[in-house]
Amino acid sequence: MGVLVMNGKKIVIVGGGASGGTTAQFARKTDRAAHITIFEKGKYPHYSKCGLPYAIAGIVPDFLNLIEFSEEYFNKEHIELFLETTVEDIDLKRRIVIAKKGTESTSREFDALVLATGSMPMVPPIQNIQTHNRFYSGIHVLRTIDDGRSILSDIRKGKKATIIGAGLIGLEMADTLHKKGMQVTVVEALPRILANTLDDDMSDLVRETIQEHVTLYTNHFATQIKDKQGAVTHLVIKNRETNEDAAIETDLCVIATGTKPETTLAKHIGCAIGKTGGILVNENAETSVKNVYAVGDCTEYHDFVTGEPICVGFGSIGVRQGIAAGTNAAGGTYSLPKGLLMTRTSEFFGLEIAAVGPIQASLKNKTIITGKYKGSSLPDYFPGGKPITMKIHVEEPSGRILAAQAVGSNAAQRTNVYACAILNGLTVDDVRKMETTYAPPIAPTLDTLTLVGDVVALKRARKKREP
Amino acid sequence: MGVLVMNGKKIVIVGGGASGGTTAQFARKTDRAAHITIFEKGKYPHYSKCGLPYAIAGIVPDFLNLIEFSEEYFNKEHIELFLETTVEDIDLKRRIVIAKKGTESTSREFDALVLATGSMPMVPPIQNIQTHNRFYSGIHVLRTIDDGRSILSDIRKGKKATIIGAGLIGLEMADTLHKKGMQVTVVEALPRILANTLDDDMSDLVRETIQEHVTLYTNHFATQIKDKQGAVTHLVIKNRETNEDAAIETDLCVIATGTKPETTLAKHIGCAIGKTGGILVNENAETSVKNVYAVGDCTEYHDFVTGEPICVGFGSIGVRQGIAAGTNAAGGTYSLPKGLLMTRTSEFFGLEIAAVGPIQASLKNKTIITGKYKGSSLPDYFPGGKPITMKIHVEEPSGRILAAQAVGSNAAQRTNVYACAILNGLTVDDVRKMETTYAPPIAPTLDTLTLVGDVVALKRARKKREP
Numbered sequence: 001m002g003v004l005v006m007n008g009k010k011i012v013i014v015g016g017g018a019s020g021g022t023t024a025q026f027a028r029k030t031d032r033a034a035h036i037t038i039f040e041k042g043k044y045p046h047y048s049k050c051g052l053p054y055a056i057a058g059i060v061p062d063f064l065n066l067i068e069f070s071e072e073y074f075n076k077e078h079i080e081l082f083l084e085t086t087v088e089d090i091d092l093k094r095r096i097v098i099a100k101k102g103t104e105s106t107s108r109e110f111d112a113l114v115l116a117t118g119s120m121p122m123v124p125p126i127q128n129i130q131t132h133n134r135f136y137s138g139i140h141v142l143r144t145i146d147d148g149r150s151i152l153s154d155i156r157k158g159k160k161a162t163i164i165g166a167g168l169i170g171l172e173m174a175d176t177l178h179k180k181g182m183q184v185t186v187v188e189a190l191p192r193i194l195a196n197t198l199d200d201d202m203s204d205l206v207r208e209t210i211q212e213h214v215t216l217y218t219n220h221f222a223t224q225i226k227d228k229q230g231a232v233t234h235l236v237i238k239n240r241e242t243n244e245d246a247a248i249e250t251d252l253c254v255i256a257t258g259t260k261p262e263t264t265l266a267k268h269i270g271c272a273i274g275k276t277g278g279i280l281v282n283e284n285a286e287t288s289v290k291n292v293y294a295v296g297d298c299t300e301y302h303d304f305v306t307g308e309p310i311c312v313g314f315g316s317i318g319v320r321q322g323i324a325a326g327t328n329a330a331g332g333t334y335s336l337p338k339g340l341l342m343t344r345t346s347e348f349f350g351l352e353i354a355a356v357g358p359i360q361a362s363l364k365n366k367t368i369i370t371g372k373y374k375g376s377s378l379p380d381y382f383p384g385g386k387p388i389t390m391k392i393h394v395e396e397p398s399g400r401i402l403a404a405q406a407v408g409s410n411a412a413q414r415t416n417v418y419a420c421a422i423l424n425g426l427t428v429d430d431v432r433k434m435e436t437t438y439a440p441p442i443a444p445t446l447d448t449l450t451l452v453g454d455v456v457a458l459k460r461a462r463k464k465r466e467p
Numbered sequence: 468m469g470v471l472v473m474n475g476k477k478i479v480i481v482g483g484g485a486s487g488g489t490t491a492q493f494a495r496k497t498d499r500a501a502h503i504t505i506f507e508k509g510k511y512p513h514y515s516k517c518g519l520p521y522a523i524a525g526i527v528p529d530f531l532n533l534i535e536f537s538e539e540y541f542n543k544e545h546i547e548l549f550l551e552t553t554v555e556d557i558d559l560k561r562r563i564v565i566a567k568k569g570t571e572s573t574s575r576e577f578d579a580l581v582l583a584t585g586s587m588p589m590v591p592p593i594q595n596i597q598t599h600n601r602f603y604s605g606i607h608v609l610r611t612i613d614d615g616r617s618i619l620s621d622i623r624k625g626k627k628a629t630i631i632g633a634g635l636i637g638l639e640m641a642d643t644l645h646k647k648g649m650q651v652t653v654v655e656a657l658p659r660i661l662a663n664t665l666d667d668d669m670s671d672l673v674r675e676t677i678q679e680h681v682t683l684y685t686n687h688f689a690t691q692i693k694d695k696q697g698a699v700t701h702l703v704i705k706n707r708e709t710n711e712d713a714a715i716e717t718d719l720c721v722i723a724t725g726t727k728p729e730t731t732l733a734k735h736i737g738c739a740i741g742k743t744g745g746i747l748v749n750e751n752a753e754t755s756v757k758n759v760y761a762v763g764d765c766t767e768y769h770d771f772v773t774g775e776p777i778c779v780g781f782g783s784i785g786v787r788q789g790i791a792a793g794t795n796a797a798g799g800t801y802s803l804p805k806g807l808l809m810t811r812t813s814e815f816f817g818l819e820i821a822a823v824g825p826i827q828a829s830l831k832n833k834t835i836i837t838g839k840y841k842g843s844s845l846p847d848y849f850p851g852g853k854p855i856t857m858k859i860h861v862e863e864p865s866g867r868i869l870a871a872q873a874v875g876s877n878a879a880q881r882t883n884v885y886a887c888a889i890l891n892g893l894t895v896d897d898v899r900k901m902e903t904t905y906a907p908p909i910a911p912t913l914d915t916l917t918l919v920g921d922v923v924a925l926k927r928a929r930k931k932r933e934p
Contacts, residue, residue, distance in 0.1 A: 018912070051848060051907045059908075065848045168906075316905035319912045337900050345904035354904050381518060381532045412904035413880030416916065420884050423901045424893055433804050434890045437812035437821050437879035438783035439635075440518045441526075445485070445786045449883065 008033030011329050012097045012110040014087050019296025020116030021046030022322030024079045030330035037080040037108045039087050039099045050315050052148040057176040063145045092269045112291050112329035119259035119297035127224040138232035139253045154252045157181035162235050162250040164222045166193035168346045170256035175348035184214040191219045199360045205407045209351045261298040274300030276311035283336045285325035295321035304339030305357050305402050343419045345412040354415035357403030367396040371455035375448035377409035382440050390452040399427035414449050428453045475500030478796045479564045479577040481554045486763025486785035487583030488513030491546045493793025501797045504547040504575045506554050506566045517782050519615040524643040530612045559736045579758050579796035586726035586764035594691040605699035606720045621719045624648035629702050629717040631689045633660035635813045637723035642815035651681040658686045666827045672874045676818045728765040741767030743778035750803045752792035762788035771806030772869050810886045812879040821882035824870030834863040838922030842915035844876035849907050857919040866894035881916050895920045
């Protein structure tokens, strides 16, 4: 820690990913004298996990480019960073964290403890997936830089790759492996891709694009790995309707079927665990244990619209929790909104998608009116306009906007308007009459953004007339 | 009108531009039996004036592509459309409009009258600009397709062009003429470009880009035209500080110094005219005269934030007024928001700009706190990120957002979030903690959109501590 004497609050952060790293930064911003320590079990400081597919694709030139805050940064900020160091024990009474790097043990006292322990890949029950406690050669998950490097080293142009799971990361990886010249198959157990991200009809729009580039099996389980001398050769999948099996030739297999929160330490010190298996936190990123905070993928908070518990799985939310935990742990005040909007976006095969709020299936306890509109990003006469489809769900009879989804041009920034609207309890009439930005090379006079609201307004007016 | 009998309300619209055309469409949507007539003095039905620079540039292949609703469309919708027909008189007592095409006179009774008479170019007092009641050859304004065609026919690659006025249209035309291979000079009487669109510091960001491509004289009046045999050869400009004159060689000159509302008919029938010279309208697009509506560039409404009168000059607003006037004139109900946001955007020389709400100079009667933030469109590690600078003005002590400006990547859609916020009276704290869409190829975890709000929040917190 150099010559500086840090005589402020002692803050220990377990986990140095984006959420933990952000916590440290905001603790430092809040208190220049705080004694801040991060224990990170991996090799690298604060890097972007979400960037891994793009480093594999070679768009981001090197995996180390994903490091957003370097060891030098943490040094400069007088934040003590231990890498490859695993926390072995937390003594809540004595307020001590004990960590180990190899045989070397380090302990730190704390006034505030922040758990940023992240999550682990969920691997479905697939026969013969492991040998000697590790995956067969060619089989991968994607959580760390080392996972990414390992996938990259297995990529062979012209060979076959299979992705298990058609969620956001699965489809990002499908695009990546396709870009690298592999023949890609995607296997999804549910009847639709992006089942947690988009409604069925919106997901079908994406499916059309995906299928131009990859082979897609929905409603199929991955059941078994076939190998030759310890290397994967086939993935056996089962049709959930017909129960028929098929063996897909594959040289590389990426499992992208979600994650589960890492909560071992949290349970050990008595933090309440929520229904989804994450550490329960409130709007201040506080756990049920005094002076213990938790941030990022290991936590559970609740949906802003439905109030249902949600396991936080987005970097954008983890970073915001880090701002709250870091500020609060260091003696400041920062509260997050009273629930998660789950604003989300991604892009694959040139198609941008975005959404905010629950999918329709999660709104079954509410009376809703739904609008959908397909427009163009530009006036019809202007060359280069791209399709943009938006869909919104509005609560009846209040008119309050509950959710929005977008597929196409500038889906993400258009969705941000709805994130703002939902967070502030605005109604469809509050939004649909706003003047949107208009210029021929940029957007039409009436944007899909508000036209989708007009669709809902028309339906509501009709409903009033014909009750 | 074919065989259909239109026995509904009689609606006469004077002017068939985008605002008048939209009025007709929404009158038809509201009442299938309304008798709707448009008198348009120009040759073309409902076309996009805003698209003219792009048709001159050749991006839009033909001027006729700018026609958004054709004569066939109006026929199909049973909307009577008279082109090249000028309204000569309105008899308010007998509710009759009398129009003339050549020597042929047509009259129509009305239950509701909609004035969509547009605006005329304002031409500054420049010596020797006209000969025999028309401009010297090579001198142009840009309001109609015929103006656009006339400019196009005067464009010569490698020759010199001068634009008078560095507002949105002036800079769009500068980009267009530059694209066509001309050497472009822009002359602006005010000390800064885009003086009504952006604050000084934001306008300076644009100036940097502009000056890479064109010669720019700010703080210079255009005073005189020099000609040779009736064709412009030089534009004389005067430095407003030093009073020095300079003669700029020019083969083509476009005057883009704004417009004034065309209100002759409105005055004739006694419609109240506002301070800005536009026809006073309310949120229903009603004028002071019963059953007479007005829409588009000929009208005056007021600023949502300051309440000050504003002469409507944006197509996007005219179209929205058209929705209101058409719906209301046909017996429906449609109210616009209680003021204009003046949401605006454009793009020149590859730079996107956007804004909503008053510029700082127009907020001098309010106590404000201002934040500015320069970020990137993508995470730092992701190649291809482009700068985006945003600035917001927030009212004290309420925290209410009053205005936002953006220069750079996706400025327009980012500004739409603030349009929504301002329209709904949201505070900076209501917006800055929203989860924005995040994915490495699309946007960073924390977007400039909300970071600019954090800047304001920090300033407000500091002000509270040190009053």
